[in-house]
Amino acid sequence: MQGTASSPSLKLLWNTFTHKVETNFGRKPMRKIEFRTAIREAMEEEMRKDPLLFLFGYDVGEYGGEFRVSQGMYAEFGDRRVQDAPINENGMVGLGVGASITGTKAIIEIAFMDFLPMAMDAIVNQAAKFNYTFAGQRSVPLVLRTAMGGYIRAAEQHSQCFENWFVHVPGLKVVVPSTGYDAKGLLKSAIADPNPVVFVEHKFMYPMKFEVPEEEYSIPLGSADIKREGTDVTVIATSYMVHLTLNVAKKLEKEGISVEVVDPRTLVPLDEEKILESVRKTNRVVIVHEAHERGGWGGEMAAIIADKAFFDLDAPIKRVGARNTPIPFPQVLEEFILPSEERIEAAIREVLS
Amino acid sequence: MEQKDPITDMNEDDVRKIYETMQKIRMFETREKDLIQTEQEGFAHSYVGEEAIATGVAAALRKDDYITSTHRGHGHMIAKGGDMGRMYAELYGRTAGYCQGKSGSLHIADFELGVLGANGIVSGGIPIAVGAAYSAQLRKSDQVSVAFFGEGAMNQGLFHEAANMAAIYQLPVIFVVEVNHWQCGVRYETVYHPSVIDNIAIRAQSYGFPGEKINGNDVVEVYQYATKAIEHARSGKGPYLLACYTYRIETHFMGDIDIRPDEEVAEWKKQDPIENLERRMYEAGIMSGSLMEEIRDDVNTQVAEAIDFARNSLKPEPEAALEHVYA
Numbered sequence: 001m002q003g004t005a006s007s008p009s010l011k012l013l014w015n016t017f018t019h020k021v022e023t024n025f026g027r028k029p030m031r032k033i034e035f036r037t038a039i040r041e042a043m044e045e046e047m048r049k050d051p052l053l054f055l056f057g058y059d060v061g062e063y064g065g066e067f068r069v070s071q072g073m074y075a076e077f078g079d080r081r082v083q084d085a086p087i088n089e090n091g092m093v094g095l096g097v098g099a100s101i102t103g104t105k106a107i108i109e110i111a112f113m114d115f116l117p118m119a120m121d122a123i124v125n126q127a128a129k130f131n132y133t134f135a136g137q138r139s140v141p142l143v144l145r146t147a148m149g150g151y152i153r154a155a156e157q158h159s160q161c162f163e164n165w166f167v168h169v170p171g172l173k174v175v176v177p178s179t180g181y182d183a184k185g186l187l188k189s190a191i192a193d194p195n196p197v198v199f200v201e202h203k204f205m206y207p208m209k210f211e212v213p214e215e216e217y218s219i220p221l222g223s224a225d226i227k228r229e230g231t232d233v234t235v236i237a238t239s240y241m242v243h244l245t246l247n248v249a250k251k252l253e254k255e256g257i258s259v260e261v262v263d264p265r266t267l268v269p270l271d272e273e274k275i276l277e278s279v280r281k282t283n284r285v286v287i288v289h290e291a292h293e294r295g296g297w298g299g300e301m302a303a304i305i306a307d308k309a310f311f312d313l314d315a316p317i318k319r320v321g322a323r324n325t326p327i328p329f330p331q332v333l334e335e336f337i338l339p340s341e342e343r344i345e346a347a348i349r350e351v352l353s
Numbered sequence: 354m355e356q357k358d359p360i361t362d363m364n365e366d367d368v369r370k371i372y373e374t375m376q377k378i379r380m381f382e383t384r385e386k387d388l389i390q391t392e393q394e395g396f397a398h399s400y401v402g403e404e405a406i407a408t409g410v411a412a413a414l415r416k417d418d419y420i421t422s423t424h425r426g427h428g429h430m431i432a433k434g435g436d437m438g439r440m441y442a443e444l445y446g447r448t449a450g451y452c453q454g455k456s457g458s459l460h461i462a463d464f465e466l467g468v469l470g471a472n473g474i475v476s477g478g479i480p481i482a483v484g485a486a487y488s489a490q491l492r493k494s495d496q497v498s499v500a501f502f503g504e505g506a507m508n509q510g511l512f513h514e515a516a517n518m519a520a521i522y523q524l525p526v527i528f529v530v531e532v533n534h535w536q537c538g539v540r541y542e543t544v545y546h547p548s549v550i551d552n553i554a555i556r557a558q559s560y561g562f563p564g565e566k567i568n569g570n571d572v573v574e575v576y577q578y579a580t581k582a583i584e585h586a587r588s589g590k591g592p593y594l595l596a597c598y599t600y601r602i603e604t605h606f607m608g609d610i611d612i613r614p615d616e617e618v619a620e621w622k623k624q625d626p627i628e629n630l631e632r633r634m635y636e637a638g639i640m641s642g643s644l645m646e647e648i649r650d651d652v653n654t655q656v657a658e659a660i661d662f663a664r665n666s667l668k669p670e671p672e673a674a675l676e677h678v679y680a
Contacts, residue, residue, distance in 0.1 A: 052491060080491055086521070091480045091514025098484020098498075101469060102419065104491050106484075121511070125474050126481065132677045133460045134470060135453035139680030170678050194680035 030213055036069040036206040038180035039145070042187035043070070043107060045216060047077060050105065053191065055082045056096060057109030057145075066111035067147060067206045089115050093122035093144065100142040101130065107191065113148040113200065114160050127196040128171035139194045143187070147203040149240055149290055150322075150338050154203075155329035161291035161322070163238075166198045167267045167300065173197040173221055174267040178242035180210030182265055185219030193221065202240040202290075222269035226278065230260035233348055234278040236301060237288040238264060241339060245288055248344045259348060267297055275301075276309050283314040284351040288344055293321030315351040320344050360573045360633045368630075368639055369648070371412050371572055375404040375627050376652040378428045381437055384656055385427070385444065386607045392664075393445055397458035400428030402570075402602030405626035406531050407432035409575025410499060410595075413583050419467045419485040419498040421478030424459050425531075425601075426471030429501050433466050437656060441663035449666035453673065467496075476502060476509035479528070483515045486524035486586075497525040497586045504553060505536035508544055516592070520560040525586035527579070528557075528594045531569060533601035538612055554596035562592045569597030570626040573633070600624070 033041075047053050055070060055077075061084035064071030074082045085092045089110055096106035110116060116123065123144065131139040150159035166172045173195055177183035183201065190197040227242055228249050237245040242263050249259035262278045264270055279285055285305055287298040298319040305317060323337045360368065382399045389397050400407065403425070411420070411432035422429040430440060435451075443450030443461055451461050462470040469485060472478040482500035489496040506512060507530050519526045532553065534541040542550055549555060557564025563585070567578045575597060582593035600621035604611045634640040 052488075054491065080487075080522075083522075086514070086517055088510075088514035088518070090511055091483075091518055094477070094480025094511065094515065095484040095487055095518055098421075098469065098481035098486075099488040099491070100484070101464075101481075102485040102488040104488040121474055121477060122480065126472075126477055130470075131680045133452060133456045134462045134464070135451075135455050136677045136680065137452075137462060137464050141680075173679075 030211045032209040033180060033212050034206065035180045035183060035201070035208050035210060036065075036067055038184040038210065038212045039069050039187055039201065040071065040073065041212070042184045042191070044073060044076070046188065046191045047081065052104040053107065054080060054099075054104065055107045055109060056085055056092060057111070058085050058087055059111065060084060060109050065109065067203060069206070070109070089119035090122050093119040094126060096142045096144075097122060097126045097130065097140050100140050101138045105141050105191070107143045107145060109145045111147055112158050112203075113146045113162050114157050116146060116162060123166070123172070123196070123198070124169050128169045131195065132171055140196045141194045142196045143190045143199055144196065145199045145201065147201045147206075149202040149204055150327050150334055151204045151240070153329055153331060153334060156326040159327035159334070161289070163198070163200050163267060164291055164295065164297040164300075167297050171196065172268060175199045175221065175265070176238040176267060177201070177265060178227070178237075178239050178263050180208070180212050182219060182225065182263075184212055185217050186221065186265060188216075188218035189221050192218070197221075200239070204240055219265070221266045222271050223266075224262055224264045224271035224274040226260065226274070227263045228259065228261040230258040230282065232258045232282055233284040233286060233351055234260045234262055234282045235286045235288060235344070235348065236262045236264065236275060238267070239290065241288040241290055244339065244341050245344055248341050248348065252345070252348065257348070257352065272304060272308070276305070279305055279309045280312045283312055285313065285317045286320060286344070286347045286351055287317065288320045288339060290339055291321055292324050293319055294324045296321045318347040318351050320347050358573075358633055358637055359577060360639065361637050363573065363576070365639050367412060368634060371408050371576070372630055372634065372640070372645070373648050373652060374408045374412070374432055375572065375630065376649055377437065377655065378404045378407065378431050379627060380652055380656045381427060381431060381440070381659075382603075384660060386603065388660070389444070390608045395446075395457045396606045396608070397427070397444060398425040398606050399601075399603035400425050402621065402626070403531055403533055403599045404428055405572035405575050405630075406529065406569045406597045406599060407501065409572045410501075410527070410529055410579040412576050413579040414497070414499065417467055418496050419469055419482060421469045421482040421485075421498075421500050422471040423478065423502055423506070424471065424473055424475070425503070426461060427458070430461050430463070430468055430471070433463075433468050435461070435463055435466060435468065437659035438662035441659050442666045445663045445666070446668065447663060447666040448669050448673070449662070454669050455674070455677070476506035476511040478502065479506065479512055479515040480518070483519045483524060483526055486519065486526040487522060490522070490524055495525075495587050497527060497583055499527045499529055501529045501531065503536070504530055504532045504541060505544070506530075507553065507556070516557075516560045516594075519592040520562050523589065523591040525589070526592040527582045527586055528592060530594065530596050532596055532598045535601050535605070535613065537605045552596065554594055557594035560592075562594065564594035564596065566596045566598065569599030570624050570629060572626060572630055599626075
């Protein structure tokens, strides 16, 4: 489905559309809701319980969020609880830090991850270091929600994946959910966490529908999930890449190739144990992320595997990421740069050869 | 007819405390200048000459009000009631320090006193003060928040962002800009347009809240304007800007090179905020010379004891560096 003329445009993200990605993962049938609805439910449930929890960002108010994540929330919670902000990312996160160390708690929404460089001081120098610098006097229980990713023809400044920048900074936690179920459960844990959490959604996934139970639940940060069991090769993938990989796994199954798909779900903390367990079972590894291959978290992941499971490997570790160029606009160029099912398949075949 | 000195309107106990606080800051920094170059590591920035600003503002605050501070932050901390022993211990990198010796001069904080941190990033504390005010508003508390920063920080985009947010949400924040005339090694006149150098408080108008230029070397004036600004913020009328004109008597950091003309520094030394207060207390009959001397001796002893406390406290174990990354 990806890489075809039917790929959705950015405009389509504003509307519901049916997506062909399989999202059942073996659980019993239940209601299906959009990725963004799952995220909204997590915020609403927590905000109803905690009157000092607030959502802050531009367009989160009456407009309902740039990707309609907070639709309807302003009507329920009103000013200050669901507060539109000026366009000032650094100030927004800075305000969130100040509010989160003085008895309230902020969820900051910056719709495009490409805009986070504008807020790097507040994230990296303030939020990430507060608990350490002041020796535990006060932590910053702030959640920074943002959306990464391409495949929507949004060009160089609206398509990037910077999750590894934040993996690199001690003091931050980094969450990269791939399903509505995971997003809701992980966001609940992120809100409960006393540390600053960078919660990275994928904008292509907002209209995708996933099975999410009616009852409340949460998923602890630092627990990887086996999205598909297999025996021949482990593919470690995050966010939207999980879905591309599952499509490839389904295709290869027909040839008798059994692919295990491991989704770390959170990059910090990282569930090394579950990932290494899979590696020790299949002895072959492909790492897939949408971020640029050079300097992406896949390099770190590969280093951990080489360090801790080197003698379990039967083949070199392969990485699939965006090619090391900016992300261009038209389909023909964007598809050439971003990871595709074809490139994932080729990498799997290479480690199996 | 001769005008009455406004100091006579102040409570004598308050004046005495203000004097003691200013002497504490002066003596803390004076001793620190030697210690940092002899027996401590790292570097520190002196607040000498600017004592009236932190002292006058903090005297008008409640204990539960918030402040954010700067790299030149010792004075703000002492004025808000900080413990000099724990401050020196931090400067010595000892476990008894405010940050268990992890962070040094640039990062002293005491959340029990509402001090939300000195900050090594110029302007970094300003939106944090605004966020604390947002929190106070959401919690329906009448706490206010003060952001201290220098005129160098006021040219950061972050000042603009923070000031605008404080204005539109009508938050209880007082922006206190300490115009000390030198942005590290750059003259004030180099980074501000000639049409505004005489009063950068006019920038407040563009955000929609009041701003006043005041004499930052006159603690009585600072106290009076701070009282007014705090009352304004506490009563829900929104932010306030105080542009306190003063001078950085020492170099950018203690032990730094000095490119400033001697006569410029000498001229400002004549306007010393502590001497100014002493003269006026004496003339108004608030305090005798001998009582001033008694206070100075007492503060001198306190500072010496604080240094002893720091010198005698433990160094951290190397593994302590691994603690507190996450809560």
